[in-house]
Amino acid sequence: MIRAGIVGGTGYTGVELLRILALHPEVEVAAVTSRADAGQRVDKTYPSLRGLCDAVFSPPEFDNLADCDVVFFATPNGTAMNMATDLLARGIKIIDLSADFRIKDIEEWEKWYGMSHASPDLVAEAVYGLPEINREAIKQARLIACPGCYPTAVQLGFLPLLEAGVIDAGHLIADAKSGVSGAGRKAEIPSLMSEAGESFKAYGVPGHRHLPEIKQGLQLATGQNIGLTFVPHLTPMIRGIHATLYARLTGEVDLQGLFEQRYQNEYFVDVLPAGSHADTRNVRGSNRCQIAVHQPQGGDTVVILSVIDNLVKGASGQAVQNMNLMFGLRENQGLETVALYP
Amino acid sequence: MIRAGIVGGTGYTGVELLRILALHPEVEVAAVTSRADAGQRVDKTYPSLRGLCDAVFSPPEFDNLADCDVVFFATPNGTAMNMATDLLARGIKIIDLSADFRIKDIEEWEKWYGMSHASPDLVAEAVYGLPEINREAIKQARLIACPGCYPTAVQLGFLPLLEAGVIDAGHLIADAKSGVSGAGRKAEIPSLMSEAGESFKAYGVPGHRHLPEIKQGLQLATGQNIGLTFVPHLTPMIRGIHATLYARLTGEVDLQGLFEQRYQNEYFVDVLPAGSHADTRNVRGSNRCQIAVHQPQGGDTVVILSVIDNLVKGASGQAVQNMNLMFGLRENQGLETVALYP
Amino acid sequence: MIRAGIVGGTGYTGVELLRILALHPEVEVAAVTSRADAGQRVDKTYPSLRGLCDAVFSPPEFDNLADCDVVFFATPNGTAMNMATDLLARGIKIIDLSADFRIKDIEEWEKWYGMSHASPDLVAEAVYGLPEINREAIKQARLIACPGCYPTAVQLGFLPLLEAGVIDAGHLIADAKSGVSGAGRKAEIPSLMSEAGESFKAYGVPGHRHLPEIKQGLQLATGQNIGLTFVPHLTPMIRGIHATLYARLTGEVDLQGLFEQRYQNEYFVDVLPAGSHADTRNVRGSNRCQIAVHQPQGGDTVVILSVIDNLVKGASGQAVQNMNLMFGLRENQGLETVALYP
Amino acid sequence: MIRAGIVGGTGYTGVELLRILALHPEVEVAAVTSRADAGQRVDKTYPSLRGLCDAVFSPPEFDNLADCDVVFFATPNGTAMNMATDLLARGIKIIDLSADFRIKDIEEWEKWYGMSHASPDLVAEAVYGLPEINREAIKQARLIACPGCYPTAVQLGFLPLLEAGVIDAGHLIADAKSGVSGAGRKAEIPSLMSEAGESFKAYGVPGHRHLPEIKQGLQLATGQNIGLTFVPHLTPMIRGIHATLYARLTGEVDLQGLFEQRYQNEYFVDVLPAGSHADTRNVRGSNRCQIAVHQPQGGDTVVILSVIDNLVKGASGQAVQNMNLMFGLRENQGLETVALYP
Known part of the structure; x- marks a missing residue:
């Protein structure tokens, strides 16, 4: 043990x-x-x-x-x-x-x-603990820096596009929405249910700590110079992150195929069928990231919907996934839980 | 299998x-x-x-x-x-x-x-599938009638008091509150989030189908004539039932000890320490019933707080618990899930 | 002005x-x-x-x-x-x-x-500022003690029954549910949305400060010795109190008529038609108390449903109602707001 | 009358x-x-x-x-x-x-x-009933086409930028989030609280009916050819729309001053102080649009946060505002209600 x-x-x-x-x-x-x-x-x-x-x-x-x-x-x-x-x-x-x-x-x-x-x-x-990028390094690591919750959802959504070189890396937009558990168990007025319930707001628009983390992560993983506008929001629910990602396409590409191929061997990343919309409830309590890919009206803007449970794949589940890798266990050991729906 | x-x-x-x-x-x-x-x-x-x-x-x-x-x-x-x-x-x-x-x-x-x-x-x-009463009969049964969600929470709360004969069985009150998933996945206006969200109401006060079920269950289990006022309410959350039970004491009794003893061997019934308040979040997604016992101001009214997840111990989890018993499996097989908190 | x-x-x-x-x-x-x-x-x-x-x-x-x-x-x-x-x-x-x-x-x-x-x-x-009891005294007062939120909902529900002398005053039960704004704008962990959201619990069952206030209020108003079990609960919404009141009838009475007559001249107390269920959403943001009266299964237990907005009729609206009376204004001046539904 | x-x-x-x-x-x-x-x-x-x-x-x-x-x-x-x-x-x-x-x-x-x-x-x-654009035409109209909820929030946010000609009109992004009352009072499964509560999702990403309305509105108002990616989302609350708008700046501009000047005479559009974040709770129940203006990290992307109550400024309040104009009344008559916070 x-x-x-x-x-x-x-x-x-x-x-x-x-x-x-x-x-x-x-x-x-x-x-x-x-x-x-x-x-x-x-x-x-x-x-x-x-x-x-x-x-x-x-x-x-x-x-x-x-x-x-x-x-x-x-x-x-x-x-x-x-x-x-x-x-x-x-x-x-x-x-x-x-x-x-x-x-x-x-x-x-x-x-x-x-x-x-x-x-x-x-x-x-320290090895950045996003197994979908750094699996081999994680296996050898003594010290893991687990990714933030937003960075997990955002990077998994942008990665296939950047690796394939099919978007303008200099002008990415990540419009992300988090449940209130992301603020932690701290006694602070903005996290009261009377404040955060039945309301929706952005925060940290001038600059949020996850901005440099996302940029660094995508740069190290793809070797590209990343320009990113990152706007986090607070949504009145407890668990879940929904990242809506926008990028300008630089050429023709089979977007659905690109994502399915990139993540075909990833147990915890699930590319939804074409035309789907990702819903945070479907990953609540699970270590899974579900991703949907869209190209609205056939235009040159790609829209990626990426959802995780911020406390699981965005934090503690991912931490255990890292542990499993570090100790030579099956990567999904202890992490097969089914999402709690409804 | x-x-x-x-x-x-x-x-x-x-x-x-x-x-x-x-x-x-x-x-x-x-x-x-x-x-x-x-x-x-x-x-x-x-x-x-x-x-x-x-x-x-x-x-x-x-x-x-x-x-x-x-x-x-x-x-x-x-x-x-x-x-x-x-x-x-x-x-x-x-x-x-x-x-x-x-x-x-x-x-x-x-x-x-x-x-x-x-x-x-x-x-x-048909055997009434409340294992905490009917375990042996369930093991032999071909046909199980799984209890309703309210009846599970209410009966588990009243049982020790009635079995011990320490309350006036003719004037029980069960004030029960359910999350909206109890209404099922049916397209009905009262279950819309715009209707059920941010609001609280009683329903079925003149008479609810779970009234005769609870009365019958308690009568069969204890041989006493039961008088019950049962008022169900809808509370703006998805999962969970909280039953607040009131009864008049007919004599002196160590209430906390009575409950702890009655359920000491029950894996799925957890009597909280004296002075506790039960909270539905602590059983969300789990097959557990948590119970707290109170005698406010030392008066002659006992107050029992009994919480379950209506979809688990109040329905599907209890069904699987019954299945485990019917097929000779460990009673909690497949049901050890920890509640999803927060 | x-x-x-x-x-x-x-x-x-x-x-x-x-x-x-x-x-x-x-x-x-x-x-x-x-x-x-x-x-x-x-x-x-x-x-x-x-x-x-x-x-x-x-x-x-x-x-x-x-x-x-x-x-x-x-x-x-x-x-x-x-x-x-x-x-x-x-x-x-x-x-x-x-x-x-x-x-x-x-x-x-x-x-x-x-x-x-x-x-x-x-x-x-100090005059206890419940106008439906103390209107004339309020008009003359220099100092008003505004009732608590629970006491307002509970007293308005029990009053007609006690005044008419048709219930056992010694064994009242008030099972009350409050939205989280009742806890105030204080940075405390139990009021966080991650704690209070999607969950339901009782609190203060051994004894809550509103217990002596309710007992005193009902005693002063009706001259009867009051015995009361009061159990407050926290429900996952922001505004609203729903009090479910139980009492034993001591004789025959036209309950619906009793309530309608008692409150026929009260602008802010609305007795719902027979068979109704009160819903907190219908008084959200308004200074109104809505009350429904039930006698389930024709038994000897009367059930009263009484709802208010805890911040309006349960606090600031009632305070302004008192001010209107003290300064000789129309009692509902500035308080005609319609509830915000949905 | x-x-x-x-x-x-x-x-x-x-x-x-x-x-x-x-x-x-x-x-x-x-x-x-x-x-x-x-x-x-x-x-x-x-x-x-x-x-x-x-x-x-x-x-x-x-x-x-x-x-x-x-x-x-x-x-x-x-x-x-x-x-x-x-x-x-x-x-x-x-x-x-x-x-x-x-x-x-x-x-x-x-x-x-x-x-x-x-x-x-x-x-x-028919005159498009957005008074902040069409006030004079509305006063003379027999027939008003009231704007949709999303189009109201999105157009009021983009208008000053487009009128001033300081953004690339061909690549606008509107990431909009709506409370569930936007789906109307229709008995449909996706609007059930068990489905829409505690969850967040996008919908209609391939194409939503408000897309052509927004494009037409901005084109008619500014004479520019509009390219727009519009992604609506459902957020687990009842009332409110939060539109997060992204555009590429084409030159230097005092963004805060631009917005304040554009709306200085508009009773129902409130430009928040620099550095603010708009919050839907602050307009709940009111006919107001609150707007915050950001230029994150001093980059070339402008971010506008625009919030309304979808049922008021996004529907019925705006309709009454139009009526006031058509009948020569004070524009805010009957619409001074203060937002219901908390």
């Missing part, structure tokens, strides 16, 4: 890791830390886990993680970068769900995240 | 059976019928099942079910009673999620359901 | 007062205070008020309210009781939407609210 | 007209027709209107409308075009909320709407 530790178990990506790992046949959760709830049973905070998780939250200290095989960081930004060196030195693999190791350009990271990076040396080593 | 047939695969209890059975290690879905969608792939209607279900809807005819070991009826009332005799004659077990075999008094059934009963003879044989 | 001040303008009852008063033909908002947002334009916090409110939040100090005719307290409990004496001395009328002056028994108040009362002397003078 | 008739009073735009006109000081509702509910009191169908509307639904026949001054068509497409000639001949003004008179090119209309046009001659006369 793989011994897994979870740092930051009281947030939504933490409890989602617990939900997934509770039924993973090859993993036991050896430690769950929480600064706020240390000493309390996990299933007191999360009664959904009663009978499935005997753990007690421990303080987020090295000693509590020292005999893990892998540690997941489900923490706010700035935590993993301070603990990574010691854990790696002990031979413990790290899967970081926060943004600490996502951006290769340290200066760029510090600009967007507003702090100094504590382990710039590790950033170069 | 058990060969299962599902009659009425296009409703919510039908697709929920497909969701559960898709991962059940001992079952293969041999037939899924639908009058409306016959000839169409199941995963076209339900893209959440893509890659997990290769079935095509067949017409709801005997021949399409003839080589099943068990047939689930996820149909409107009035269908199962017309097909049951032939299937049973063939040696096929039946688990009926509709109300056809729930009420022992034929006249009473016909009054509430507004039609003549086609198989009154089978009603006597 | 009546010069109105609002203390605590950044909460939901505060902004609701601003919404109502913006179009009230006899009122100008002379001051809006907020400790947190002092110095900021009100319509920056609330863009819904752009063009309708030029006010700037001022600090909650006496001088900023000194030339008002009436001051509304839309504050947390414990604020009004500290400012009331000075304002009254200046001849300013007070309408307190918090709980400071609701409970006549000081000790009882201090037990439920967990603080010492700063103005116990004023409690006796 | 203006005598108004409403044809199709049982849909959402019909009841919204009733809500607005109930408080309009210059209008009395003389007739409300409904094929389905003829003979029934309006407030039985819509209890929110109890006490505010004494009308009884009449059948949709000419005689029932013959003594109106103005008739609103809140009907499915294809009704108004069959009744318009007779009403106009009688001197009755018509405000059509359906699409019958929106598209000038008859062939184009017939292609998108799938029927033959019954009054092609009237199409030329």
Whole structure:
């Protein structure tokens, strides 16, 4: 059994890791830390886990993680970068769900995240954990930087087009919509149901932290210079991201065929039949990305619809997918859950 | 492998059976019928099942079910009673999620359901599929009448009190609240999101079909004459039932201990710690009933909070629990899913 | 023009007062205070008020309210009781939407609210602002204690029955459901959409602050000793309260006629036709209470369904109704708004 | 008093007209027709209107409308075009909320709407009822074609940019999100709360009927050839449209100043301060369009956020705004309602 530790178990990506790992046949959760709830049973905070998780939250200290095989960081930004060196030195693999190791350009990271990076040396080593791009590197990695939720949906949608070189890479548009769980389990007024319910708004239009991550990801994967307008929105539901992607075609191409071929061997990317519309409910609770491809009115603009569950393929499910690869397990082990519809 | 047939695969209890059975290690879905969608792939209607279900809807005819070991009826009332005799004659077990075999008094059934009963003879044989009461009978049964969603939550909440004889059985009150999926996948104006969303209302206050079912269930299980006021409400969410139960205590009793003892060996009934409040989100997608026990202000009124997912423990999950019992499988096989929180 | 001040303008009852008063033909908002947002334009916090409110939040100090005719307290409990004496001395009328002056028994108040009362002397003078009971006293009052949201819905539902002496007053049950705006505009985890959305739960079952208020209100209005089990629930919508009330009938009575007669002259209480079910959406944004009366299965239990918008008839609308009475205006002035359906 | 008739009073735009006109000081509702509910009191169908509307639904026949001054068509497409000639001949003004008179090119209309046009001659006369473009023509019109909901939000957002000639008109993108009330009060499975709730999807990506309307509107208003990719989405809320608009800038321009100047005299268009994000909740129930202007990262792509309430400024409120203009009333008469927040 793989011994897994979870740092930051009281947030939504933490409890989602617990939900997934509770039924993973090859993993036991050896430690769950929480600064706020240390000493309390996990299933007191999360009664959904009663009978499935005997753990007690421990303080987020090295000693509590020292005999893990892998540690997941489900923490706010700035935590993993301070603990990574010691854990790696002990031979413990790290899967970081926060943004600490996502951006290769340290200066760029510090600009967007507003702090100094504590382990710039590790950033170069970290592998960006999008298996559909980096599968082989992930298998060898000690340190995974799990992609953000928006970046997962957006990159999987643009990748086939950029790899095939059939769109103007300099003027991409990603209009993305997220459920409110993307804001995390933080007591903030804009996330109240009275504020976020029955309403729809964009946010971060001048600039959002996922912009540089998406651009870097697409650039590294395709070698092209990426120009991107990224507009995230908050939609009144709990789980799900719907990315609507726009690009200008530079030539003729069988779009449907292109996507089907690119993802034919990907268990977690499902290209819908031509003419379909993707719907977040069909991936709720599952680790799947569903993609639909359109060329409205036969014009020169391609429209890609890409949906994921932000907490699964956009966070904790993808983290476990990475873990499976790192430990030589079947990639979809523990991740076959069917979406919860309706 | 058990060969299962599902009659009425296009409703919510039908697709929920497909969701559960898709991962059940001992079952293969041999037939899924639908009058409306016959000839169409199941995963076209339900893209959440893509890659997990290769079935095509067949017409709801005997021949399409003839080589099943068990047939689930996820149909409107009035269908199962017309097909049951032939299937049973063939040696096929039946688990009926509709109300056809729930009420022992034929006249009473016909009054509430507004039609003549086609198989009154089978009603006597049918076993009421609430395993927490009828486990042994279920194991021997050919024909199961699965409880309604409200009756499951309400009976599990009242049972320990009635069995212990500590409340006035003649004046029970069940104030129950259901998510909108309880109304089924029917195109009706009151179920539109514009009507049911952001609103709360009672319905069926003069009389609801689950009233006689609950009364009969509690009477048969406890031998007491039951008087019940049952008020169902519609709450603006998709899944979940919350039953708030009121009864007058007739003597001193350790309520928390009573419940914990009654359900100590029940995998799917979870008595929450004293002082807790049950929350439907903690059982969403799972086959569990969570129960909290209160005696407000130390008065003589006991208040029980009982929550289930109406589509799982209130319908398809309970149906599979019954199947497991009928076929000698582990009772929770295929039903260990953790609730989807948040 | 009546010069109105609002203390605590950044909460939901505060902004609701601003919404109502913006179009009230006899009122100008002379001051809006907020400790947190002092110095900021009100319509920056609330863009819904752009063009309708030029006010700037001022600090909650006496001088900023000194030339008002009436001051509304839309504050947390414990604020009004500290400012009331000075304002009254200046001849300013007070309408307190918090709980400071609701409970006549000081000790009882201090037990439920967990603080010492700063103005116990004023409690006796304060008039409980439920116009359907206290209209004449309200007209003469200097100081109004506006009822809580639950107490408004529950009392209006029980009153006709108690006044007529046709129910067992010692064993009332109020099963009440509130939208999440009832929790206020406070950054707290349980009010996050990810927590409160798509879920239903009871809270405060052992004891809720509105219990003594309801009991006192019904006792004072009817002279009867009240026994009440009160169970509040949180329902996943923003606005609305639905109270389902249960009582044992002690004799024969024309229930529908009783209610219609009791409220025939009440503009804001609407008794629905026999057989109806009340729905919170039909009073959303309006100052109306709609009530439906049932006697299920002709038994001895009466069921009353009573709905209000918790922020209007349950708070700010009722406060303005009180103001209208205190200043000799038409009682429904500025309050004729039609509910926002759908 | 203006005598108004409403044809199709049982849909959402019909009841919204009733809500607005109930408080309009210059209008009395003389007739409300409904094929389905003829003979029934309006407030039985819509209890929110109890006490505010004494009308009884009449059948949709000419005689029932013959003594109106103005008739609103809140009907499915294809009704108004069959009744318009007779009403106009009688001197009755018509405000059509359906699409019958929106598209000038008859062939184009017939292609998108799938029927033959019954009054092609009237199409030329009909004035497109977007007051911010056609105010003077509206004042003189007998027949108004009220804009669709999406077209209102999208055109108001693009207009200033196109009029100023600062964007590439050939490659506009409108990514629009609508609440579910936009689908109307029709019993259809995709509009069920169990389907539309907690989910987000695009629809009509290959081609939506509002595409030709938007293109025509912008072309007629600005004389430019418009190329547009229009992608509508369904978002899990009841009211509101959020249009996110993208265009390539062709030169330097003070975007904020451009918008503020264009709409400085428009009561119902509110340009938010620089840096703002528009939120549908801030216009819920009001006739206002709020617009925010962005140029992310200082690039060459302008992003406009434009929000309306689809049933008010996107339908019935705009219809009343047109009526006010046609009858020489103050343009905002009866339309000053403040948005219902939260």
